[in-house]
Amino acid sequence: MGVLPIIHGLTWLSGLVYPAGAVLSYTIIKIVYNVFFHPLRSYPGPWYRAASRLPYTISVFRGDVTHRVQQLHQKYGQVVRITPDTLSYTCSQAWPDVYGLKQSQRRGNLPKDPKFYINPPGAIETISTANDANHRRLRRLQAHAFSEKALSLQESYLQRYTDQFVLCLRNEAKRSNGVVDVVKFVNFLTTDLIGDLSFGETFGGLDTGKVHPWLENLFTTLKTFTFMREILRLPSFIVGAAMACIPKAMREHRSAAVSFGAEAAKRRIERGSDKPDFMSYILRHQDEQEKGMSQAEIEMASITFIVAGSETTATMISGTVYLLLCNPSILRKLTSVIRADFRTQSDLTNVNLQQHEYLNAVLKEGLRLYPPAPDTLIRTTANKSAIIAGRVVPPHTSLTMNVWAAHRDSANFNKPLEFVPERWMRNAPPEFDNDDKAVFKPFSVGPRDCIGKNLAWAEMRMILAKLVLSIDLISLQPDSEQWIERQKIYSLWEKPPLNVKISC
Numbered sequence: 001m002g003v004l005p006i007i008h009g010l011t012w013l014s015g016l017v018y019p020a021g022a023v024l025s026y027t028i029i030k031i032v033y034n035v036f037f038h039p040l041r042s043y044p045g046p047w048y049r050a051a052s053r054l055p056y057t058i059s060v061f062r063g064d065v066t067h068r069v070q071q072l073h074q075k076y077g078q079v080v081r082i083t084p085d086t087l088s089y090t091c092s093q094a095w096p097d098v099y100g101l102k103q104s105q106r107r108g109n110l111p112k113d114p115k116f117y118i119n120p121p122g123a124i125e126t127i128s129t130a131n132d133a134n135h136r137r138l139r140r141l142q143a144h145a146f147s148e149k150a151l152s153l154q155e156s157y158l159q160r161y162t163d164q165f166v167l168c169l170r171n172e173a174k175r176s177n178g179v180v181d182v183v184k185f186v187n188f189l190t191t192d193l194i195g196d197l198s199f200g201e202t203f204g205g206l207d208t209g210k211v212h213p214w215l216e217n218l219f220t221t222l223k224t225f226t227f228m229r230e231i232l233r234l235p236s237f238i239v240g241a242a243m244a245c246i247p248k249a250m251r252e253h254r255s256a257a258v259s260f261g262a263e264a265a266k267r268r269i270e271r272g273s274d275k276p277d278f279m280s281y282i283l284r285h286q287d288e289q290e291k292g293m294s295q296a297e298i299e300m301a302s303i304t305f306i307v308a309g310s311e312t313t314a315t316m317i318s319g320t321v322y323l324l325l326c327n328p329s330i331l332r333k334l335t336s337v338i339r340a341d342f343r344t345q346s347d348l349t350n351v352n353l354q355q356h357e358y359l360n361a362v363l364k365e366g367l368r369l370y371p372p373a374p375d376t377l378i379r380t381t382a383n384k385s386a387i388i389a390g391r392v393v394p395p396h397t398s399l400t401m402n403v404w405a406a407h408r409d410s411a412n413f414n415k416p417l418e419f420v421p422e423r424w425m426r427n428a429p430p431e432f433d434n435d436d437k438a439v440f441k442p443f444s445v446g447p448r449d450c451i452g453k454n455l456a457w458a459e460m461r462m463i464l465a466k467l468v469l470s471i472d473l474i475s476l477q478p479d480s481e482q483w484i485e486r487q488k489i490y491s492l493w494e495k496p497p498l499n500v501k502i503s504c
């Protein structure tokens with residue numbers, strides 16, 4: 001045997017050993033830098049979170065990142081360093097300092113972190129992903145569709161779909177021995193409603209009892225995005241391999257989702273309509289600004305309304321129904337006050353419901369314990385430092401309010417894990433006097449808060465009031481116990497069925 005093969009073998013081995021050694025050395029230096037020399041080194045948190053983003057990434061993939069960070073807040077307090085360059089907050093001061101209107105002294109309206117709000121190359125910017133300048137234009141043009149006046153004209157949509165929802169629950173209960181999956185039917189309701197307001201077409205959920213394939217596609221796309229966001233932060237030599245691990249079908253969902261939505265928006269524009277839907281406002285106000293929205297921007301806006309405006313409200317209603325069933329005395333009280341205060345269905349109007357103190361208190365408590373957007377508000381200091389909650393945060397830091405953890409933090413609320421609507425009432429028991437209500441911002445704050453919050457409130461009030469007025473919610477089925485506690489989060493809550501025994 002000659003020595004040549006051995007020499008070749010050694011050369012080949014050293015070709016692997018040197019790069020591996022370089023990667024290892026770089027990793028060690030980076031870890032040492034992150035833990036001991038990084039500008040965020042004095043912020044509290046475990047050393048392994050300061051050292052590398054990997055523990056965070058693993059949690060994102062497991063769907064438990066929000067819960068893990070909540071545990072860190074319990075241990076380290078209201079500001080925690082959760083990755084080498086990310087701070088998470090649970091104190092109320094973080095709202096105005098990070099998200100609120102821009103103030104002097106480096107506080108307020110920090111830009112969205114482009115590593116989180118990714119816009120694929122060549123894709124049209126939406127109100128959600130646009131930079132601040134473009135966002136101002138898009139928001140001005142879209143705000144008309146969410147004004148008080150628009151909302152009052154859109155009430156007929158809400159009444160119609162909520163009535164159909166109650167009817168569907170009754171029919172389903174007859175078919176299935178009184179047991180209904182609340183998640184399924186509330187999702188049908190909110191997607192049909194937002195579909196009609198956005199495209200002038202429903203998704204037929206309440207009519208057919210089936211989830212429209214486009215919606216399934218859309219929400220798979222969102223989950224894929226959650227993974228991609230993390231993968232794109234890995235060192236570039238790993239990105240390609242990691243992307244290949246995401247099934248091709250999943251990666252291709254996005255273009256299918258966009259083209260279907262765009263076609264539906266086009267059909268609505270071509271059809272024309274005198275109904276007060278979102279599109280009618282958007283089209284009517286195109287000429288008011290220097291630069292109106294392009295057809296592609298209008299199409300993407302319609303898709304954004306579906307994504308942002310259906311799942312969130314459905315999550316909230318399903319969660320509140322679950323919390324009420326876990327707290328039968330509160331369910332009894334809500335049912336009896338609604339039935340006493342509203343004798344007939346026609347008494348349930350947006351205006352009447354807006355005033356109803358106990359209904360609003362129940363909904364706020366539902367939003368507190370189960371916020372539909374629990375942990376997705378990532379901002380960045382970009383190339384400037386900022387002052388957040390009284391401390392300087394250096395440039396290039398990502399910041400997030402962990403809404404889920406803030407709402408359950410005993411530093412913010414007395415009896416934080418208990419469902420107590422009374423804490424939100426005018427004559428709240430004195431034991432809740434020190435609750436820090438300013439931390440409760442489920443729709444965020446500032447120029448990039450939820451544009452649909454008034455519609456969302458109208459929906460939540462109408463759906464819950466009609467539900468308890470018309471149907472007796474009796475009990476959770478055994479397979480739906482611990483319903484919130486069991487859920488994972490992939491940007492949105494991954495909700496299992498919520499099977500409830502009802503009587504009509």
Ligand code: HEM
Pocket residue numbers: 127128139304305306308309310312313316371372373376377378442443444447448449450451452453455456
């Ligand atoms: C309970 C229901 C809802 C909750 C909790 C909720 C929450 C939020 C939050 C926290 C944001 C800020 C997101 C961020 O900064 O990344 C947001 C933005 C947004 N929401 Fe909602 N939302 C709800 C319902 C709705 C509805 C019904 C619509 C109607 C279509 C809607 C449309 C939007 C849009 C378009 C944005 C982006 C606004 C902007 O960037 O200017 N949302 N929502």
